[in-house]
Structure formats: C-alpha cells, structure tokens
C-alpha cells in the first residue's frame with residue numbers, strides 16, 4: 001500500500017479546514033474555530049494553516065480552565081474545563097444545578113430529563129432561568145475567547161455546532177465578556193461569526209479539502 005496518501009485530522013480541525021475552504025472563514029488566514037457540541041472542540045488556524053503541534057493534538061481549547069476553583073469534573077480527568085460549562089451538556093448541567101439550588105419557577109421544572117434543547121426552547125418562551133443559563137454560558141465563552149485572542153490574534157472566532165444555533169441568546173453575552181476581558185488592542189475588533197455550515201458538512205468538506213492538499 002505504499003504511496004497512497006492518507007490524511008487524518010480531528011473533527012474540529014477538519015471543520016476549520018471546511019470553514020476556510022467553503023464557509024464562514026473563506027479568505028481568512030487567522031481564525032479560531034470553536035465547535036459547541038456535546039463537548040467543546042477547537043481548530044486554530046494561523047497564517048492559513050491548521051495548527052497541529054508537536055504530536056498532532058493541538059487545539060484542545062475545550063480543556064483549558066474556565067473555572068479554577070471548585071470547577072466541574074471533566075471527562076479528561078481535570079476540573080473546571082471550558083467544555084464542562086459551555087457545551088450542550090454543560091448548558092443542561094447548569095440548568096439542572098440551578099433548578100436544584102433554588103425554588104425559582106421555570107418551564108424546565110416539569111421535565112424529567114433536561115437537555116440543552118429544552119433549555120433553548122424554554123429561553124425562546126422567555127423563561128428567565130433558561131435565559132440566565134445562556135447568559136452565563138455566553139459569558140464563560142467570552143472570557144475564554146479573550147484569552148484565545150491574546151494568544152493568536154485571530155481575525156475571527158467562528159462558532160458552530162448544535163449549541164451555536166442559540167446565537168440569539170449567546171452572541172451578546174459572548175461579545176460583552178470578550179471585550180471586557182481582552183486587552184484594548186483587540187477590543188471590538190475580532191469578529192464573532194456563527195457558521196452557516198452544518199456541523200457534519202463542515203467536517204466532511206474540511207476532510208475533503210485536506211485530501212486535495214496532498
């Protein structure tokens with residue numbers, strides 16, 4: 001089987017390639033792709049190239065720390081990782097925790113099992129607790145994005161994945177927290193883009209873009 005080129009990359013990196021080639025990041029040479037799914041994935045593009053790092057695993061921004069003290073336990077074994085708060089799973093977890101902590105009325109109380117989709121639907125109905133869950137999630141994302149911006153000076157942060165469809169509730173708190181926490185140099189300058197590509201499409205298109213590069 002010698003001579004057959006094989007290209008492997010993780011979903012978020014493939015998605016970054018897809019966005020760069022066909023999607024929201026077309027023409028951009030520096031951006032960070034964040035996938036908000038059951039976890040938080042990321043692909044970092046610098047000077048038009050996806051960053052793989054020494055061992056190929058670069059772009060694990062979902063496992064950088066969002067809450068340093070008493071943070072939630074993550075599947076990776078650490079505590080307080082971004083993805084334990086800002087993924088679809090994290091949103092549902094926040095809602096469940098807050099419902100347990102208070103007696104505040106909420107549409108979510110009537111449900112047996114709460115998923116992020118339920119929180120989204122409740123927010124659409126104007127449910128105050130659900131709206132606050134998104135505000136909290138957006139703020140955590142924005143705070144972390146400020147750090148990411150300071151690291152690689154991207155033109156944009158491109159969001160996609162199931163949870164990115166909650167743009168109407170996430171965009172404002174993300175933008176606000178991002179600008180409050182980033183140094184003045186980048187305040188109000190970095191674009192926040194919500195991807196138009198479907199999660200699966202971006203990754204598939206990205207993988208094909210990668211194959212064409214060989």
Ligand SMILES: [Zn+2]
Pocket residue numbers: 062063074075076077078081
């Ligand atoms: Zn983790």
